[in-house]
């Protein structure tokens with residue numbers, strides 16, 4: 362059994378904390394803030410056993426020096442020499458054992474060029490995807506370093522994973538993402554149900570993450586660029602250069618950037 366629980370950081374980051382049922386070794390994902398991690402581990406009686414990094418942004422890596430000063434542990438992450446603290450550099454197709462679980466590495470450039478995702482199938486529970494700032498609950502990361510075709514290709518790799526995969530992204534952006542999704546697909550009933558459900562979670566001060574890949578496929582406009590409803594809405598808005606998926610994706614992303 363793998364337990365994945367959030368350590369909130371900054372205003373809307375989640376640093377995911379991975380443990381095996383009942384054990385005290387903890388691996389944290391994208392620690393932007395060392396103090397938030399150390400306080401949470403101490404409170405939960407856990408000890409740091411490793412760090413997973415998805416990409417170079419400082420709100421995902423800024424806690425590395427503080428954590429490594431506390432305890433020398435392996436740091437798994439992308440082949441980006443700028444992140445000097447990484448001890449095990451991983452590329453797409455690699456497999457790495459973390460907490461006794463086999464994780465496969467998926468290259469997902471677009472938000473940044475170095476972005477990777479970690480995916481594991483675990484006996485007795487749904488598969489787990491650690492996707493940083495690539496796929497969000499109800500949205501996707503901004504395309505800072507790549508281009509729309511690259512980002513869409515990365516999202517398609519994630520969309521092809523098993524439908525029951527739990528999607529652990531790095532930010533609580535869900536309600537803003539879903540408000541935008543509703544502008545793109547006002548008649549999507551699954552989306553309206555999700556907005557009501559997730560608003561209830563936020564009202565109770567609970568995370569909306571993880572979501573599931575099947576829910577994303579039904580409600581996330583960035584995974585729905587081949588749906589007639591999205592294509593026609595983008596056409597109505599006069600936003601797309603064409604009806605092909607890359608043009609539609611670029612139009613949806615551009616619309617969201619200014620929403």
Ligand SMILES: [Zn+2]
Pocket residue numbers: 416418472494
């Ligand atoms: Zn980022």
